Amino acid sequence: MSLFYLLAVILIASAIFTITQKSPVYSVVGLLVNFLALAALYFTLNAEFLGVIQIVIYSGAILMLFVFVIALLSSGVGPFRAGPNRLPRIAAPALLTTLVAFGFLIFGIAQRPFGPLPPHRPTSFLGNVGDPNVFGSVGDFGVALFTVQLLPFEVTAFILMVAVIGVVLIAGDAVPQPTLGRHRPQKRAAEREPILKAPAP
Structure with a gap:
């Protein structure tokens, strides 16, 4: 302890x-x-x-x-620019939100009775899957992940896939596309090399 x-x-x-x-x-x-x-x-x-x-x-x-x-x-390197410092404006709302969240957390803990834990058998979110004496082992975790917790696992994987697709779409608009020879800036007439003309007879 x-x-x-x-x-x-x-x-x-x-x-x-x-x-x-x-x-x-x-x-x-x-x-x-x-x-x-x-x-x-x-x-x-x-x-x-x-x-x-x-x-x-x-x-x-x-x-x-x-x-x-x-x-x-x-x-x-890269298109990064330092933006304005928004910390002073969000400090008070963030502190208030944190205090409210901690208040709800303490209230929930106080309303829930906790009994003494059995010796050498820590409480687990895995339920009764596997041997309780090997709680947290790779085998016990894998069995619980693909049986009891299969739906949350698949939902989490789907959310991560959607997030990756969203990042690719958002970042794709910010990446400059190569010109591939098009729209090259033309030299001004004064900067162009003079054309050699043959002398008149």
């Missing part, structure tokens, strides 16, 4: 560090610590599959995508 509280403190501290840093590089470092702490939290809950996915996908692929975006923005 002490390890859980330690990881929870690291998660909260790294999240606050990420959103309060002015340098995007420091924010990426804080986000990396947050992802690794969350993966460690999954491992403590015997969810090794989620922990490995957290490290491989989030700490690896997605974080590397953030690094590439920061590198492109810092180098000035």
Whole structure:
């Protein structure tokens, strides 16, 4: 339990560090610590599959995508322009929304009774699929994903596919099309090379 509280403190501290840093590089470092702490939290809950996915996908692929975006923005490559700072205008609504969301969360937790957990059998969203003693294993997760949780899995895959198609359509309009030799700028008459004429006899 002490390890859980330690990881929870690291998660909260790294999240606050990420959103309060002015340098995007420091924010990426804080986000990396947050992802690794969350993966460690999954491992403590015997969810090794989620922990490995957290490290491989989030700490690896997605974080590397953030690094590439920061590198492109810092180098000035691409059609990126710094827009106006909207943070002061949205700070108050965002804070109010966060407080309301936390209020509903605390109210829901207070209204739901929680009994003591059985020893060495953590509560799982997987239901009774598989052996409860191997909760979070790859086999147990796969069985639950394609049986009990099949419909949410397919809906999530469909939403991701629609999002990818939308990104391609939106980005396609912003990419300049090659001219392929057409519409080349013509030189002015003064800049053209003079045509050599034969001397008159």
